[in-house]
Amino acid sequence: MPLQAPLLEARSITVRFGGLVALRDASVDVRSGTITALIGPNGAGKSTLLDVLSGFRPPSYGEVRFRGHDLLKTSSYKMAGLGVARTFQNVEVFSRLTAAENVAVAVPGRDGESVSTLLTRPRRSRASRMHALDRARELLEAVGIAKYADELAGELSYGVQKMLVLARLMATEAELLMLDEPGAGLARTSLDDLAGHMRSLVTESGKTILFVDHNMQLVLDIADFVYVLHHGEVIAGGTPDEIRVNRRVADVYLSGETAPESETTEADIAAAGESATEPKGDSGGNDDVLDTPRRGGLRG
Amino acid sequence: MSDYLLSLVPFLAINVLLATSLNLLVGYSGLMSVSQGASMGVGAYGAAVLATREHLAIALCILLAAILAGVVGLVFMALVAQLATDDFILASFAFQMCVIAVFQQWTGVTGGELGLSGIPGPSLFGMVASSEAALALVAVVVCGVLTAFIIYLGKSRYALILRAMRESERGAAALGKNVMGIKLSVFAISAAFAGVAGGLYASVLGIITPENFDVTESILIVAFLLVGGIGNMWGVALGAAVLYLLPELIQHFGVVSAQYIGPVQQIIYGAVIAVFVIFRPIGLLPERPLLWSGSRPKASLVARVAAARGSGRS
């Protein structure tokens, strides 16, 4: 890949609340056309970092640039228009709107959104509304939940809601998509679907994805680049393979909580001590702390 | 008899306008407020003062007063937009009380507790509406046009965004919606339209006092929404009609001695409100989705929506 400026650059992000330091001097790069993941044990600061990058939390110190734009000077609602959109950990669907309406809201379109345009351009406003509905239908189809289009979002099952917010995200046509724990609470088959959608968003639609998750398998399988956070600091950054053999990361995962999906056995832990000293690139697999016994894997 | 019925029409039209304008704020945007009476009052007093002092054409006075009501509402909203729901209701209550207190205090301009009188009736280009029929016509045309516009607003993408904002402000912001700006605009519009209603009210009645616009009036307008169906434009219009006409007609056609007319009317108001809160909190007509994709038949969708909203309401 030709080395160009990263799509999103964050430098020295520090976040303090009162006496607590949630993030300390965190720096990340997100390159165009890649999937980048932020991982770390509970309390590491992943979601806080995502909140800073998406404009939902001003940092105490630091810099964030998107295509050269200073994001910290941008209000959170202007992000989508700029090309940065995000989902939330607790989903935040519009419960009393239908699934179709949820997605339609996200479709960009100036006409009909403000009272002035409704007055001056009634026909274009109506057209814009119809277009939004059509687009919503398309996107619901694309994520496989078209049959729920007229159901109230609040009544849908959790898995369907997660697909709904993905469709909503896609509707914004933003270039950089940030997902906050997209895999949380999903069963295996849904995780596979999710991974598939995320992959195709990058390869087919040219999007860039940044996501936070606990699910190791998801991360290792689809991420091109991984940052590991611990106690508010970025302790490692690299490809999944590099992260797998990183000793500091191994230590962190032994002392902190392990991801729900991983099954680290005694043998793995013992082996980790040895494999850390082996030359990089040796992805033998079985001895890695972060590896898990594959049972068909995410790609089947 | 027909004169009597005609005399009800202007007030019916005004109440419908009040209900639908509040619906944009409360029903669609979820910003529960008890200040619509105050906004109406600003419009009424604004028009009355301009008409009696500056002797401008009444239509112009009403227009200017409505703009004033909108601006006042805008300023208020700018101060309180970020408040959580409970605090917002309190703030709107405080705002309502302050505005009425100003009407009562500013004796030089507003006539204090005694109010203002001699407000010119509706007229356009020299033609004065003096008969009941003419007043009714004017009210229906003015309120009708404005209500139609509100209904049109209520079906637009703007309305969809209002509802989305109601459900999740964060979610809406993340999708590119300027939540603060939207709150400002919807409050200003709602207040301005209430201002028109107030100005028209002042003109039709000719006399206004601060009590006409106090917190009881505000809560009554909320009751229109409650009875008719919060979030449904036709519903709230129906609610306004029911709560206004029912007591009027019952006392007119019923066998009630003259001294009891006023209280009986009020008792019916109160009873209807209390009954609806207990038995039918979603109101007569449920909120309807704005967009259908056609995957399900409309009728069943409306029923399920009503059921869902009913269970979530009370």
Place this chain on the structure above:
Amino acid sequence: MLLLLLFVSGVMQGAPIALAGIGFAIIWYTTKEFHFLYGTLLATSGYLLYSLNQHGVNIWLAGLIVIVGTALLAAGLENWGYIPLKNPLSVLLFSFGLAIVLQNVLQIIYGPANLIMPANELESRTLTVIPGTQATAQAIQVLALGAAIVVSILLAAGFKFTRTGLAMRAVMRDEEVASYVGIRPRRLRLLAYAIGTAVGSLGGIFTMINVGTSPTSGFDTMLYAFMATFLGAGIMTRVPLWGMLIGILLSVEAWKLPASFATLIVFALMLFYVIVRERFGRLRFRRLEAAPVAAEGNP
């Protein structure tokens, strides 16, 4: 000298407001519900006293019956009416509707004008409040003041030293957490309504004997009670003081400025306070705010 007279007169006027404020505050702090019917119940107490007295019931006994009766009525309303509604806005609207009905029923039965109790000793006897001066007040007013002070002290003691009092304060602070430690909020809410209404009724009775009642008089009193409650900012002992202050302001006002000025000041203050509080994230008014400050999910 004039100032002294004004002060005494104000304090006397403040006593019923202080009582009304205490009653409203107990209900508001404990349940967060705007019990719109409160004001009308105050007026009803006055009217019931009148009627009972008309039928020959001894005034003290009548007072007792009215106080207990309205207290039970209010508790019943909370139990079977408000609690099932589950949200404070519905309670507001419901009690609003009921208040309109009750107010007008009173008007039909007793007429719209101010109704005065037939002359009795309590009302006509004048006492010199401060010896050696012209400061006098009617016996009933002094009694009201005395009652206000006694009630305030009793309640303060009750909240501090009895288990029920402590439990109630816990519920005022945070109902959910209180229920975790085994306190049953429902009982305490009913108790709050009962005690609050009883205290308010007491005030209503005094007002009746003193100046009479009209169907709408309760509403104004309730407004002042609400102001005192708000200004008390969650601390029960402050409410009667604010009630007194409002009473004094009103009587001073009567000489210079109308009551609406006091209203304007207090509500402008309230608006300002609500805005500023939000900006600085301080929670002084209702300590029982349920919504936790947004915690970090998985930081």
